[in-house]
Amino acid sequence: MTACDFDKVASLPIILFEVFVLVGSVGALFVLGKLTNHVLKRFFVVLAGVLIFEVFTSPMWLNYKLGPWAYIYQDVSWVLGVGWSALILTIVTAVDHIFSRWSTGRRFALYLVALTALVFVLEAIVVGLGIRRYSPEVLETVIGVFVAGVPLEALYYVPVFMTLVICLYKYWAFRIDGVLLVPSGRTNWGRNLLLTAGGVLLFELMIEPMVVNANFPSWSYIYNDITFVMTGLWVVLISLATIAVDRFFVHWSIRRRFVAYILAVGALALPLESVFIRAGYRVYGPSAEANFTGFVTPITNVAAEIAFAIPLYMALIIAFVRFWEIVGDQRRAERLAQAGAAV
Amino acid sequence: MKFTIDTLVGAAILVVLMSIFLTPGPAMSVIYYSVVCTAGISLVIWIPLATGIGRMARYIFSRGDETLKPSMTSVSANRHQAIETYIRDATCKGTPIEQIVQQLRALGWSQQEIDRVIVPHEPVH
Numbered sequence: 001m002t003a004c005d006f007d008k009v010a011s012l013p014i015i016l017f018e019v020f021v022l023v024g025s026v027g028a029l030f031v032l033g034k035l036t037n038h039v040l041k042r043f044f045v046v047l048a049g050v051l052i053f054e055v056f057t058s059p060m061w062l063n064y065k066l067g068p069w070a071y072i073y074q075d076v077s078w079v080l081g082v083g084w085s086a087l088i089l090t091i092v093t094a095v096d097h098i099f100s101r102w103s104t105g106r107r108f109a110l111y112l113v114a115l116t117a118l119v120f121v122l123e124a125i126v127v128g129l130g131i132r133r134y135s136p137e138v139l140e141t142v143i144g145v146f147v148a149g150v151p152l153e154a155l156y157y158v159p160v161f162m163t164l165v166i167c168l169y170k171y172w173a174f175r176i177d178g179v180l181l182v183p184s185g186r187t188n189w190g191r192n193l194l195l196t197a198g199g200v201l202l203f204e205l206m207i208e209p210m211v212v213n214a215n216f217p218s219w220s221y222i223y224n225d226i227t228f229v230m231t232g233l234w235v236v237l238i239s240l241a242t243i244a245v246d247r248f249f250v251h252w253s254i255r256r257r258f259v260a261y262i263l264a265v266g267a268l269a270l271p272l273e274s275v276f277i278r279a280g281y282r283v284y285g286p287s288a289e290a291n292f293t294g295f296v297t298p299i300t301n302v303a304a305e306i307a308f309a310i311p312l313y314m315a316l317i318i319a320f321v322r323f324w325e326i327v328g329d330q331r332r333a334e335r336l337a338q339a340g341a342a343v
Numbered sequence: 344m345k346f347t348i349d350t351l352v353g354a355a356i357l358v359v360l361m362s363i364f365l366t367p368g369p370a371m372s373v374i375y376y377s378v379v380c381t382a383g384i385s386l387v388i389w390i391p392l393a394t395g396i397g398r399m400a401r402y403i404f405s406r407g408d409e410t411l412k413p414s415m416t417s418v419s420a421n422r423h424q425a426i427e428t429y430i431r432d433a434t435c436k437g438t439p440i441e442q443i444v445q446q447l448r449a450l451g452w453s454q455q456e457i458d459r460v461i462v463p464h465e466p467v468h
Contacts, residue, residue: 180429180432180433180436182446182449182450183426183429183447183450183452184450184451185422185426185447185452185456186450186451187403240403247402247403247418248402249421250421250425251421251424251425329450332450333445333446333447333449333450334446336445336448337442337445337446337449340441340442340445
């Protein structure tokens with residue numbers, strides 16, 4: 001439980017910062033209520049995405065001095081989670097409202113540009129206040145260029161984090177908005193594999209400091225410890241699971257299918273991860289191990305944190321893949337239907 | 344016959360997957376010892392597992408193969424239900440039926456599958 005034993009004493013500037021974050025978030029939600037409906041539902045979906053990410057990557061970033069009231073799990077803070085979520089929802093809603101005629105891809109690019117700039121500034125503030133620190137593994141991986149205390153790599157981490165969280169939100173927004181989706185009658189293997197590979201690779205690059213892929217054949221490494229054997233395996237697993245669920249349960253709602261994707265992938269990935277850990281192929285870094293509470297899963301004998309992290313990690317990747325697949329399908333259906341009507 | 348083919352195909356996939364994850368030697372050892380040491384009782388697990396994997400592989404790769412249709416009643420029924428639900432909801436929202444058909448065709452549904460849903464709902468003159 002050493003992971004819980006860190007400096008939690010908040011200074012006055014930090015308390016004021018927390019008040020600013022919470023008041024700002026409530027104010028933002030109030031204003032958003034004028035632009036869209038179901039604001040709280042939307043906010044909690046974004047918050048879920050942010051917290052999934054924060055819990056899963058908590059060994060990489062350390063959040064200190066926020067006061068004992070500000071934490072929900074080890075050094076993961078609900079105050080920061082609320083702040084990031086309100087910021088993300090505000091930008092996404094505002095862009096959707098102002099640029100409603102733009103394509104989804106174009107609007108998505110604008111979310112990322114705006115959020116990366118804003119988060120970089122806010123990250124510099126939390127670093128400056130002494131709240132945020134980076135784990136030794138992260139500091140070892142970065143190239144060493146810091147802007148206002150923030151590593152330049154944040155320009156990569158932030159868009160990846162935002163992409164996954166926004167895709168999770170956008171996937172569920174189909175349901176919140178009651179969008180009528182044209183079901184897909186065929187399997188586009190190439191697109192699914194490509195999207196999954198993109199999602200997994202982006203995420204693996206980001207969490208690289210947390211876990212090391214060791215003892216794979218030297219030819220299989222593509223960048224640092226990222227091996228296409230391991231990455232390829234996750235890609236195939238996620239692809240097969242999502243395609244199988246969509247093929248067999250095409251009549252299910254997107255909510256029910258999402259649960260099925262996670263169950264299917266989790267059931268396959270958990271035993272595999274345990275085999276890889278035991279065989280020495282997956283080695284978790286000291287910061288990640290220090291965060292483990294010591295509880296292990298029965299049978300597979302992996303740390304409880306890893307067992308929980310796998311479906312959460314998969315939830316973000318699957319939402320990314322499925323969101324863009326749905327967008328592509330709906331655009332195609334709309335375009336061809338319009339072309340048909342014109343004829 | 345279909346059961347045997349599914350089981351053999353599934354067993355081959357299982358062996359390949361286990362060989363990739365555990366390396367070929369340990370993979371074969373796991374299968375061999377689990378069968379021999381349990382006097383064959385573990386086949387109760389291995390055979391259905393292989394059959395399930397084989398069947399899933401056949402469904403996934405069939406891509407609407409006509410010869411497989413009789414054994415795909417549940418998949419066909421699910422597909423039928425998916426189109427039926429969509430047509431009902433889209434019609435309720437006021438989307439013209441021609442547009443609905445074009446949208447479904449654009450996403451890979453066959454005219455035959457669509458007709459099976461639409462024809463019973465067509466007004467009788």
